[in-house]
Amino acid sequence: MEKFTQLTSVAAPLPQENVDTDQIIPARFLKTIHRTGLGEHLFAGQRYDAEGKENPNFVLNKPAYRKAGILITLDNLGCGSSREHAPWALLDFGIRCVIAPSFADIFYNNCFKNGILPIRLPKEQCLALMEDAEQGANARFTVDLEAQEITRPDGAVISFEIDPFRRQVLLEGLDDVAQTMRHHEQAIKEFEARPSRAWVPSTQQPTGAQATIGSVAEGDKA
């Protein structure tokens, strides 16, 4: 995962609530077996018309925001599906920071796993930043994760809160899996050996009976 330390960029304002992950990346683009290449389909439903031509009114199609590294929306950003394709699509487009008054839980988590910084700010501040962002290509913001500060185009500074552990992971670009394996393997082993866990059956073979809503013929098992 790429580190996130500091980002200077224009910000795309999308003044909508409940921007769901189906909007961020519609299901028809989830057939890939890779993480990359989804940027062109980001917000496909709003960004393109039925013939695939760009909708000039959509924010990411406007000249000023075609290289936006920051996206600002209203409440409940990323609600709906757990698809990590949503942050992958944002990342592939070039967005490394998303700002909203509130986020849906799974999307919020998924951002951190991909080096995207999600920032929660009060709604008034989000609206103020959107107003800045409306100024277009000259309105550059600097997001500093170390300092937990956003510098607005006029030089004013807004600070933000973030969980210290998640901040560290982003700053260092740490691999969660390797961290867990390195630091917690013994604890996991001890947990698995607890007698209280003896009741948990295996998924590798049925414990005996057949499904009660219908019998399963032998030939059904491929």
Added chain:
Amino acid sequence: MRNSASPRTLYDKIWDDHVVKTLDDGTSLLYIDRHLLHEVTSPQAFESLRAAGRPVRRPDATMAVADHNVPTSDRSQPVEDPQSRLQIETLEKNVKEFGVPYFPLRSRQQGIVHVVGPEQGVSLPGMTIVCGDSHTSTHGAFGSLAFGIGTSEVEHVLATQTLLQKRSKNMRVRVEGQVAPGVTAKDIMLSIIGHIGTAGGTGHVIEFAGSAIRSLDMAGRMTLCNMSIEAGARAGMVAPDEVTFAYVKGRPFAPKGEAFEQAVAYWKTLASDEGAHFDEEVVLDAADIAPSVTWGTSPEDVLPIDGIVPRPEEAADPARAERIRRTLAYMGLEAGQKIAGTPVDVVFIGSCTNSRIEDLRAAAMVLKGRKVADGVRAMVVPGSGLVRYAAEQEGLDKIFRDAGFEWREAGCSMCLGMNPDKLSAGQRSASTSNRNFEGRQGPDGRTHLCSPTMAAAAAVTGKLCDARDLLGDTLTEGAA
């Protein structure tokens, strides 16, 4: 926290029993009992495992099935779409290489992962259950802690059987009393979401309680918990009880004999203690709940079937007014119109929300001896091959086919429009699925969420309507 004397919630107890370790910042390493996999959100996770040379730590706690992307037409043919085929083949290759149990596409056990897990007894009370799918909350109906995760977390669970998690807050939604005949679990859940909003449960795990919930069967409880995510919650749960134990008993992967008795003894300890603290509590009167439909593009846009589509000028603030205007334009509806009578083009009965045998029976009750209205395309997509088989044994397929429904193979199908089953631009559906987002069932498609009973009624009349008007005498016989 174990054996703590202070009263605990169902969520607290399952959480405490799965904490491997609590880290300095309060994050916990949580052990995962069941990891369910499907073809869409797992390929990148397996790819990373392979690149790092890591095995799947606990194949015996893992189960895979293809559902999102599978065709629901003729299964004897190869999958036509090359990308879909590659995704399914990739899953098959991965489960083989990593030794993960798998229900093949052509087996009768195949189906929607959230139907298959419970049906097979893979999902059990007291467990932590995850899957790379937000509707994993379904399994909470058993009194388990079940939630959706992203692909990076899928990889983390495959490699370590754990997840780093922050404890959520506790929310209880109590529905007290008895619902009127013809009002279903779907109507209860739509009403709850309409009441608390799509972000109402954010940061919380919801425990559903109260007499109206207790009297639901497992299918109803699954419908309820399934849509917890639509209320923004991390998970939804119902305390396990005799209804739960009776459902689980004898399932292929459930404990048997003495092991089952021991498990039940444990499961009985899980219910929230008297006096346990809930950060939020919402109480609804079951008698107030009517058969419901959504009018807009967010699951919180709920109306009772006799309701009126909102007017932007009556909205609380300008942003909300703007959203209503935008939604009305997208949905092709007029402010202030009655929602009943809105004509539909497509009826979809299926999805992890409502594709179980009980759902099919409820729809069939409306359809028996009736025909789908002219110009309406109606399809039923059973939740699993076993549901489909059971329905055929009961003759439900004949009722659906005689009415003019397409009788499909199991999969996610038109719920998310990944496979060929989708709405075309401007088409309007009555759908038993869970999301009415813009473009969810196909680009520019218009979705009205409702129960199987209401969807069947819409199919017959060609418009959104109160199913109770069609059920007549059967209602008084206790149909729900």
